[in-house]
Amino acid sequence: xxxxxxxxxxxxxxxxxxxxxxxxxxxxxxxxxxxxxxxxxxxxxxxxxxxxxxxxxxxxxxxxxxxxxxxxxxxxxxxxxxxxxxxxxxxxxxxxxxxxxxxxxxxxxxxxxxx
Numbered sequence: 001x002x003x004x005x006x007x008x009x010x011x012x013x014x015x016x017x018x019x020x021x022x023x024x025x026x027x028x029x030x031x032x033x034x035x036x037x038x039x040x041x042x043x044x045x046x047x048x049x050x051x052x053x054x055x056x057x058x059x060x061x062x063x064x065x066x067x068x069x070x071x072x073x074x075x076x077x078x079x080x081x082x083x084x085x086x087x088x089x090x091x092x093x094x095x096x097x098x099x100x101x102x103x104x105x106x107x108x109x110x111x112x113x114x115x
Contacts, residue, residue: 015056018043019057022057038058038059039060041060042059042061042062042065043057043060044063044064044065044072045061045074046074050074064080066084069085070082070084071083071084093113096109
């Protein structure tokens, strides 16, 4: 589980673990006054569950979602997955294409933009 400010991400493998995390969020909410925003909560089925059509726990179950800038899902093309990340990187590199940089200079640019 990863939590940052008001954003949390969890990778769970059973309905019991989903229930456990929701219960922990509810318990934390009782102590802190915050609460899980169920209408904004999204889940995604993977592996043998990817064909499920039910909606347990009242959360929205989606086919794809964005996580840390990358799109994840079961039916995505490579462009769907990496386009949002790779396209801006290529555009940044293109701004340096017409500069007369040495091989070492080009290496520095790629390392800086790619990190």
